[in-house]
Structures are given as C-alpha cells and as structure tokens.
Amino acid sequence: MYSLNFASDNAGPMHPKVLEAVIAANDGYQMPYGNDTIMEDVRAKIRTTFEAPDAAVFLVATGTAANALALATYTDPWDAIFAHRISHVEEDECGAPEFYAHGAKIVLVEGQGAKMDPDDLRAKINKAEDKDVHSIQRGPVTVTQATEVGTLYSLHEIKQITSIAHEFGVKTHLDGARFANACAALGCSAAEMTWKAGIDVVSFGGTKNGCAGVEAVIFFDPTEARQFELRRKRGAHLFSKHRFLSAQMQAYVTNDLWLELGAKANANCARLVAGIDGIEGATIPDRPQANMVFANLPRAAHRRAMGAGAKYYLFPFDASLEGPDDEPIRCRMVCDWNKTAEEIDQLISLLRG
Structure with missing residues (x-):
C-alpha cells in the first residue's frame, strides 16, 4: 500500500538505526540532564563532523527551541533580529524568537528565492542605530538553510551575509532544520557551510531527517555558550531523561547517517x-x-x-x-x-x- 503523505518530512518515520539506538539507551541507568555517557560520544562526533574540536554542543527536542534559544543567547530585548521576510523564524515560530529574547524585534530583509539580498541586509542593519536610546539596536542575523521555498544559499552567499553582519559587530545564526539536505545538495562539508562561512551558531536538525525529535545547537566559540545553558533550563527545554535525545543524535551522526x-x-x-x-x-x-x-x-x-x-x-x-x-x-x-x-x-x- 502506498503512503501518499507528502505534507512534511516531519510526517515520516524514524530511521531504524535511530530507533535501535533509543531502544538500546533504555537499558539500565544513566545520569540525567545531559550528563549521560552517550552525550560524551555525541559531542565528540559532532565536533569531528564540524571540524570544530572546541565547539560547545547542546541538544533540545524541537527546532523552535533550538532557533529561539540560540538567537536569544545573542540578543538583548531591545535588539533587532535580521531575517528574510519568509524565513522560518518569521513564518513558522509563533513569535518564539521574540518571546525567548524578551521582546526583541524581527526586522525583515527582502530578497528573491527566500534568500536575503546583501544590499538590503546592509541597509537594514545600517538603519538600526547602536547609540540612540530611541532606536532598536543591532542584533544577530539568521539564515534559513534550506530556505522556506526549497532554495539554497550558496557558500558564497552565506559568506556575503556573514561578512556584512560581522562588519557591524553582530552575530550570525544558521537555522539548519534541513541542514543535511542543504549540505548534501551543495556537496560541501558541515564546516564549510557553518564556521568556515562565518556562522557563529547553528541549529543542526535531526527531527525532519529520520529522528523522533532532536536538534543540536552548536556554538563554535564555546565562551559564548554559557548563557544558552541557562536559557535552555529557564525555558523548560532541558530534558531530564536526556539520554533519549543523545541516543538519537549519536545514531544520526555515526558514519554520516x-x-x-x-x-x-x-x-x-x-x-x-x-x-x-x-x-x-x-x-x-x-x-x-x-x-x-x-x-x-x-x-x-x-x-x-x-x-x-x-x-x-x-x-x-x-x-x-x-x-x-x-x-x-x-x-x-x-x-x-x-x-x-x-x-x-x-x-x-x-x-x-
């Protein structure tokens, strides 16, 4: 019998290797809240995958939590978050980025194919003053990869975006709910699409690609990650039985599944x-x-x-x-x-x- 469900990649099943890993993790006892031994292996594997031996790695269960908490880490309540007009954080997060950043404002950037136009991004960042108390201040830039219409930023386009952001002293986030699809299509490494292209933090998605519900948040500068830990706990997204997140991600990154x-x-x-x-x-x-x-x-x-x-x-x-x-x-x-x-x-x- 055919399954004619093409509504979303969220509708599909877990990959057998991921399911087997979760079942195996159910044996015996493990320390809670990310202190499980499986998570140690996950950190090592993700650092190898991203060629980032010092990266700070955290797990949450949803893409919304990954994006919102990562952006909030770099955003004060009076800041702007720069995103494409039909980016995922604008269209499909029900205001979660603004909520977790305690009222920060999403400033919308134009561009064809759901990709930010560098000139418009520059103009929008430039317009956000960083001195006048009456103005919204400059905050992070977020890139949705793959985009909400199925297109991709090239590595060159990502570098253009991040270069402009860093020129103004703001951080960059990559919303990678479909990170694997983008990486496979571009034929690039995980490192080339993130920190080598100027990305500061990435939401590395697993839920849409064979996992039950797990996303990794990776900070390439570990000194910037402490606030994320606190926000994850305060925002009710620190899992107690964390090993079941760890097990999914362990199977997901093993042998480049x-x-x-x-x-x-x-x-x-x-x-x-x-x-x-x-x-x-x-x-x-x-x-x-x-x-x-x-x-x-x-x-x-x-x-x-x-x-x-x-x-x-x-x-x-x-x-x-x-x-x-x-x-x-x-x-x-x-x-x-x-x-x-x-x-x-x-x-x-x-x-x-």
Whole structure:
C-alpha cells in the first residue's frame, strides 16, 4: 500500500538505526540532564563532523527551541533580529524568537528565492542605530538553510551575509532544520557551510531527517555558550531523561547517517519535480534544490490526488477544490528519506490523471 503523505518530512518515520539506538539507551541507568555517557560520544562526533574540536554542543527536542534559544543567547530585548521576510523564524515560530529574547524585534530583509539580498541586509542593519536610546539596536542575523521555498544559499552567499553582519559587530545564526539536505545538495562539508562561512551558531536538525525529535545547537566559540545553558533550563527545554535525545543524535551522526538520509530525501524530491514538470499546466516558480517543492497545479489535479488520499498543503490553506478545473492552485510537497519511487510515481500519476 502506498503512503501518499507528502505534507512534511516531519510526517515520516524514524530511521531504524535511530530507533535501535533509543531502544538500546533504555537499558539500565544513566545520569540525567545531559550528563549521560552517550552525550560524551555525541559531542565528540559532532565536533569531528564540524571540524570544530572546541565547539560547545547542546541538544533540545524541537527546532523552535533550538532557533529561539540560540538567537536569544545573542540578543538583548531591545535588539533587532535580521531575517528574510519568509524565513522560518518569521513564518513558522509563533513569535518564539521574540518571546525567548524578551521582546526583541524581527526586522525583515527582502530578497528573491527566500534568500536575503546583501544590499538590503546592509541597509537594514545600517538603519538600526547602536547609540540612540530611541532606536532598536543591532542584533544577530539568521539564515534559513534550506530556505522556506526549497532554495539554497550558496557558500558564497552565506559568506556575503556573514561578512556584512560581522562588519557591524553582530552575530550570525544558521537555522539548519534541513541542514543535511542543504549540505548534501551543495556537496560541501558541515564546516564549510557553518564556521568556515562565518556562522557563529547553528541549529543542526535531526527531527525532519529520520529522528523522533532532536536538534543540536552548536556554538563554535564555546565562551559564548554559557548563557544558552541557562536559557535552555529557564525555558523548560532541558530534558531530564536526556539520554533519549543523545541516543538519537549519536545514531544520526555515526558514519554520516545524517548526510546519507539528506541525500536520499533530495533524490526523492528530484524525482517528484521531474514528474511535476511533465504535467500540463504545472509551473514551479522557484526551482527546488533540496527536498521541498512549491508548485502551481491545476485544481483538477489536486482534486484527483487528494480524492485518492494524497496529503500535502495548499496555499492558501483554505483553497477550495471546488471551482474551474484549470485554475492553478499553489501547493507544497516535501519528500523525506523514506519515500519510495513507487509512491512518488503514484502521486504523479494521480496528478497527471
């Protein structure tokens, strides 16, 4: 039986190796709150993966916590957080970054393909005064990689963004909920996409890529990490039975499983995109580079697919399946590592009719 759920990579199962690691971690006793022996191995493996032997490594269970707490570490309540207009922290965090930074303001930056335009970023940072008490002050810059429309910042583009930020003396954060997909697509190392490109802290996502619920927050300058520890506890995101977070991340980073799964998800999406390209009346405004595609498809195509049980999001969410057959309706489809060629082809067949 086909699973036609293309709504999100959050909808997919845990990878068997991750599940096995969690089951193994359930044996006996381990110290709580991140003092488990598994976490020692996680730190070592992540430091090796990111070529950062001194990095401070922490785990939380959700991407929202990872992003919000990481940004809050670098943000005073009177600061600005610079983000793209349709970045994840702006669109999908329900105000969590502002909440955890005690009222900081997200300043929106423009740019094509959901990527910040360097000139607009410079102008927005420059406008935020760092002296006048009447003005919002300069705070960190956050980059969503992969973006909310499935595009990617190149390494050069990340360096442009971080160079501007550091020129003004502000920190940089990379929202890597789909870090593995981006890294696999760019063919680069974890280090090249983060600290070598000027990133100060990264949210290294596992939940969307084969884990049950774990994200790593990595500070490349460990002297800046103490406040994160306190914020994590105060914000109710320090797990007591932390070993079950550690076990997931240990399996995820062992033998580059994270990268393997990201590449599989990307390949699945490429197959889906090729199929959509062959559907009459279909258009894809932003060519996807990772595992997520936004496409405009005729209403009749959506009606056939959803009528047969396919799940994915329409935009707007309340778009009706009733109306002219040929009217285009925007949708989002996401592939994870677990999708099969048969499932993808079945969806395309339904859409094509």
